[in-house]
Amino acid sequence: MNEIRIFSPATVANVSCGFDVLGFCLDSVGDEMVIRKTDKKGIYITKIEGFDLPYEAELNVAGVSALAMYEAAKPDCGFEIEIYKNIKPGSGIGSSAASAVGSVFGMNELLGRPYNKIQLTEFAIKGEAVASKCEHADNLAPALFGGFTLVKSISPVEILQIPTPENLYATIIHPQIEIKTSESRAILPKEVPLQNAITQWANVGSLIHSLHTSDYELLKSSLHDVIVEPYRSQLIPHFNEVKKAALQNGALGTGISGSGPSIFSLCKGLESAINVKDAIEKIYSKTGIEFDIHVSKINTEGVKIL
Amino acid sequence: MNEIRIFSPATVANVSCGFDVLGFCLDSVGDEMVIRKTDKKGIYITKIEGFDLPYEAELNVAGVSALAMYEAAKPDCGFEIEIYKNIKPGSGIGSSAASAVGSVFGMNELLGRPYNKIQLTEFAIKGEAVASKCEHADNLAPALFGGFTLVKSISPVEILQIPTPENLYATIIHPQIEIKTSESRAILPKEVPLQNAITQWANVGSLIHSLHTSDYELLKSSLHDVIVEPYRSQLIPHFNEVKKAALQNGALGTGISGSGPSIFSLCKGLESAINVKDAIEKIYSKTGIEFDIHVSKINTEGVKIL
Known part of the structure; x- marks a missing residue:
């Protein structure tokens, strides 16, 4: 070959x-x-x-x-x-x-x-x-x-x-704006409240447990970020509206993908992911900001030969 | 009844x-x-x-x-x-x-x-x-x-x-000293470095994964506390010596039980837990501080009728 x-x-x-x-x-x-x-x-x-x-x-x-x-x-x-x-x-x-x-x-x-x-x-x-x-x-x-x-x-x-639970899908919106990596790093505090850190590691622990047990309700209650999202979400236009609409339309959780500007939602089932896509599209098409939006099954294989 | x-x-x-x-x-x-x-x-x-x-x-x-x-x-x-x-x-x-x-x-x-x-x-x-x-x-x-x-x-x-992995045991030493709860709380910082918090939640996540997969090596590499132990261990006489001896004698990890003064070690197998007990006993019997020491299987049942 x-x-x-x-x-x-x-x-x-x-x-x-x-x-x-x-x-x-x-x-x-x-x-x-x-x-x-x-x-x-x-x-x-x-x-x-x-x-x-x-x-x-x-x-x-x-x-x-x-x-x-x-x-x-x-x-x-x-x-x-x-x-x-x-x-x-x-x-x-x-x-x-x-x-x-x-x-x-x-x-x-x-x-x-x-x-x-x-x-x-x-x-x-x-x-x-x-x-x-x-x-x-x-x-x-x-x-x-x-x-x-x-x-x-x-x-x-x-x-x-x-x-990876069998029936897990993601909806990803990519608003076509630029966030400088330097800015998304500079906005983070060097120190965080111990109480928030405890909340975060409780959520990390329960997220891992939920993936092992395919417990979607627990996955949902674990997908919270009390440390980084409050800062970085300020750099993404309409983040809070998108998140609210996604959760109201059945997303298990919504957060910033990497350092943004993309926003991910995790959903149980393809239908739910499409509902979430529709809801987010509705919001973002009013903003005047160009965007891409995708629905994807979680890929358990990774990089592969075509 | x-x-x-x-x-x-x-x-x-x-x-x-x-x-x-x-x-x-x-x-x-x-x-x-x-x-x-x-x-x-x-x-x-x-x-x-x-x-x-x-x-x-x-x-x-x-x-x-x-x-x-x-x-x-x-x-x-x-x-x-x-x-x-x-x-x-x-x-x-x-x-x-x-x-x-x-x-x-x-x-x-x-x-x-x-x-x-x-x-x-x-x-x-x-x-x-x-x-x-x-x-x-x-x-x-x-x-x-x-x-x-x-x-x-x-x-x-x-x-x-x-x-709980099948073959997990704990060795617990209780030095007979008093640590005031108020003191063990007051010694903790209100804020912690974000970098340490990240290390801590990586360890919490991998600890949960290791318990699900009975991966003792991963359990070992997850049992680290970069947030609390550096402060509270100062209140427990000879903590560092005990920890070093336990790890050298096969413990998967050693840390403070609750807010102390007891120190726990987790071990793979009863024999290992007894070796760790012997090593800790050797150290603590030289200190002049009275102590109890126990080996225990992890109890998967909890409170029970006798």
Whole structure:
């Protein structure tokens, strides 16, 4: 096998209470990439469609993660990478993670899988850091492993795969506005009230328990973020209206996807997710802000060969 | 049935990372109580052995929880309560919770179980508040439900029963010193670094996952408390030495039981728990401080009829 086409999915990080540690994987949104073995050594990005991104491998998220793996593997060949990007950079649903994961997953397949997913995460972290200026894996982990993941530690990389209830869907709205990463970080306090932190870890614990037991009511009562959302939601126009409408129309929970501006809702069943989509659409179409909206089953497979 | 003898177990609250929300139940340490129906209406504490506690029901933890239930149930009888106390008040292994739980559990049995365990928790909270000056359920929940519990909320009472791995044992040392509850509270900061809070909820999430999956290695790497232990451990003589010796001798984790002074270690298997007991005993017998030390299987049953 000398060439492979892969699907690298969008992901939702944080998941309300799980700031910086939890994430889940989407099914209906993702990038496609073609990875091709070449005689000429090195990593070459030969095509980028969808968005304007650098072709130099050292400056491109997919290129940097590919280079990290290439330097470790020292193969007798090179690789060409074509990127068909559907996830808009800066949308808050793991655009850079999809790129970082796609190249290393594809190369690993072409090399006969010398690396496991933890090792692939380590390479992908290098690519992710190009986009987000810090090493983190809360989008990489669900993109690679699928389903719900908990990043227990990134040094060393420790990732837990949490079970996904059968009938869980997400509705994602992406308002076409830009939030600067620097701003979404600067707005967070360095210290938080102990009482709020306790509420947050009670919710993280019960969220994990609800996923293990497919307890949708408990999932619903766990999807609260008393630490980060009160700050970051200020940066997303009409966040509170969207959240209220989603919950009134049956969403189990609604929160900021990653650092925004995308907003996710988790729903029991496809019908509920579509109802929530309709309700959010109604609100956002009045705002004059352009937006995309998607319904997706939770993707338990992660990145895959097409 | 007019009389019942029950065993009301000791419990460990907090469990390192799970400050204020997690707890587990012990098997080898607990109080015994006899509850007896009487024609004379009211709640009467007729015997207390082991420790010097008030006989007036309104001032006694077991009496106050009994009164809360008695006022709700309005039965045609009264109750006598005998308390054979083995858990020293103030030891940090749920002495007041055992009393509060025992009386309402026993009365409920004699009345034909009109209340479920959530309702019993609500009554017991009233008794617990007499001893600890605030309403909390992190010792009550494991005493009533057994095993590991997560108190998601106390208003309304929401308690999750988390699975207990088959082969899990605890070693508990109780140094015979007094820590004032006021002091152990005052020493805690009102605000904590966000970064530490994130570490803590990653650990809570992975601890819950480890209990669901019986993953002892993950349990071990989750039993860390970066928020409370650094403060409260200062109040417990030789805490760091005990912890180091326990971990070196195979404990999965070691932390403060409740607000101390008791120290718990969780261990895989009875043999390991005994090794840890021996190692801690060696350290503490040099300190000149009197102490009790116990090994206990995790009790998955909770309070029970003898």
